[in-house]
Amino acid sequence: MTTPPPLRLLVLCASTRTGSLNRRLAQATADRLAAAGAEAHLADLDDYPVPLYRGDLEATEGVPDGARRLAADLARHDGVVIVSPEYNYSMPGALKNLLDWVSRIKPWPTKGVDGLLMSASTGAVGGHRGLIALRVPLEGNGMRLHPTMFTLAEAGDAFDADGRLADPAQRDRLGLLLKDFLTTVEAAVHYRERFGSP
Ligand SMILES: Cc1cc2nc3c(=O)[nH]c(=O)nc-3n(C[C@H](O)[C@H](O)[C@H](O)COP(=O)(O)O)c2cc1C
Structure with a gap:
């Protein structure tokens, strides 16, 4: 029996800030995915530059390359992990703007894609409300x-000098969740191989 190719995961960080905590979480996630045998590709919003959505701009110039690039990256990966800060109890406007552009491509590039949401925050709630939004x-x-x-x-205070989560309980929580997510992604890949896209 041939060994199946590694699962390919896009890890998209929605903060471009120097020293971003979400980027650190995205990197720690990519490292854990690689350790689990998957291929993880780290990206952030700067990889998908788009102007502010305006209907008139779409009518004259179409969907910008940055949105088409994200659509292509979603298509060439088996799943996506989005690591996003919470801004004012919601998602960052730049991420929503990118998703708005991507939604103008049909069929939706997000349709049928397996996704996992994560957030790092300086606050006590950890960005949960932003992820719900x-x-x-x-x-x-x-x-x-x-x-x-x-x-x-x-x-x-959550990361050690090597960029790992400092608290072993948090590391276990991340590891178990990623294992669970990879199981789901792998099942979807096998389903598509046998039956095609649903
Ligand atoms: C515009 C803005 C709004 C914010 N709103 C929230 C919020 O609603 N909840 C929260 O936990 N943190 C909030 N924060 C703090 C962020 O959690 C913190 O700045 C975090 O470090 C941002 O992520 P980053 O380090 O990946 O850039 C906000 C930060 C900014 C800049």
């Missing part, structure tokens, strides 16, 4: 979101 457009546009999410509260 993020679920709405993603599920509305057909993404199959993992039911459990990963939120990291007080994230400024």
